[in-house]
Amino acid sequence: MIVNTWYIAGFADELVAGTPKAVRMLGHDFVLFRDSAGKVHCLSDVCIHRGGSLCRGKQVDNSVMCPYHGWRFDGAGACVDIPSIGKDIPIPKRARIDSYPVAEQWGWIWVFLGDLPEAERPALPGMDFMPEWDANGAGAYRFTRGTFLFDVNWMRAIDNVLDPAHPFHVHSEFGHVEDQRIKGYPVEDDGVKTLSRHSFKSTPKQGNWRQVMNDDRPPTKNSLQFHMSGLILRNDIHPNPGMHHFVFSAYLPIDQNKTLNIWMHGRNFFTEPKYDADTIKRTLVVFEEDTRVLQYVKPAQSPRRLTHELFLEADAHIAAFRRQVRAFEEKGWMLDPRAASFNDEVRVIPSPSRRADPKNWVLDPAITKPARIAAAE
Numbered sequence: 001m002i003v004n005t006w007y008i009a010g011f012a013d014e015l016v017a018g019t020p021k022a023v024r025m026l027g028h029d030f031v032l033f034r035d036s037a038g039k040v041h042c043l044s045d046v047c048i049h050r051g052g053s054l055c056r057g058k059q060v061d062n063s064v065m066c067p068y069h070g071w072r073f074d075g076a077g078a079c080v081d082i083p084s085i086g087k088d089i090p091i092p093k094r095a096r097i098d099s100y101p102v103a104e105q106w107g108w109i110w111v112f113l114g115d116l117p118e119a120e121r122p123a124l125p126g127m128d129f130m131p132e133w134d135a136n137g138a139g140a141y142r143f144t145r146g147t148f149l150f151d152v153n154w155m156r157a158i159d160n161v162l163d164p165a166h167p168f169h170v171h172s173e174f175g176h177v178e179d180q181r182i183k184g185y186p187v188e189d190d191g192v193k194t195l196s197r198h199s200f201k202s203t204p205k206q207g208n209w210r211q212v213m214n215d216d217r218p219p220t221k222n223s224l225q226f227h228m229s230g231l232i233l234r235n236d237i238h239p240n241p242g243m244h245h246f247v248f249s250a251y252l253p254i255d256q257n258k259t260l261n262i263w264m265h266g267r268n269f270f271t272e273p274k275y276d277a278d279t280i281k282r283t284l285v286v287f288e289e290d291t292r293v294l295q296y297v298k299p300a301q302s303p304r305r306l307t308h309e310l311f312l313e314a315d316a317h318i319a320a321f322r323r324q325v326r327a328f329e330e331k332g333w334m335l336d337p338r339a340a341s342f343n344d345e346v347r348v349i350p351s352p353s354r355r356a357d358p359k360n361w362v363l364d365p366a367i368t369k370p371a372r373i374a375a376a377e
Ligand code: FES
Pocket: 047, 048, 049, 050, 051, 052, 066, 067, 068, 069, 070, 071
């Protein structure tokens, strides 16, 4: 799992002011809370006094109170109250926890998990990555949304969505059994985003969608875009000229073996709300079909070397994604999975304030694979 990028921690409207919320990311626990001005904060969930879980405490004013002895931490991670020492004694400098940069965009909470100072942090994807978004729901597109938990490693889950050859076998309503060829295709790669385009003859649709997608329609046009900020896939499908729908999925590695897909689906047909339930069902069927195959893939984590699998032209987008991950690894930004489960010791993903002032932290930083070792492997 990689650090120094943005992750989607959940839907913004599910975090209400006054109620802290737990979120697990990259095998670490965090607490999110929204202050009285509406600003969201993300802190390491582990209290540095005796390990209390902050998300199980209360929000008091604009701080979270640990349920164990009542220490309170503000949005910057500074301890602002230690009841057992009273008000007259200064709070020790080490009484602080890691706090992470947070943003809100497209109805999502974004958390930057890493220690880069602001000037070096990658930008969020621009609005051109989601031009259909309208926060008031007044645009031409009707949105549905949800989450789906894959019992699958995050790279395996992302490999799968960048793979234009699998739908013929895995999905009941995509791809056509009589022509499964995937010709070589270019992958555009600007360092943070990759894009590939495909077209395929599709299987007959079932149910409502059959009314607007008949069997002799032209080949379906499809594009796949993946952004490393947020680990977001945008899968655009044009089943007929003028018809468009897309799945917008953020992949959140809960830990090495579990990945939460936080998704939105937009469509410019059947835009009445009465079609929402059917659209959600169709989306979930696709994820379920994927997971039935992915949960048994070996090794459970994508091999580090492309030569340890047989790559063909159809796999070009997966190869581009693997190269992007490798670039993180060679910067020393890959958590060491062996270190993560070594014992019951708690380590914390280092935050920007830790880099700015590295001494006087109670908990040690998470172990990443050194850049020189990653480069040599
Ligand atoms: S463990 Fe959190 S206040 Fe003591």
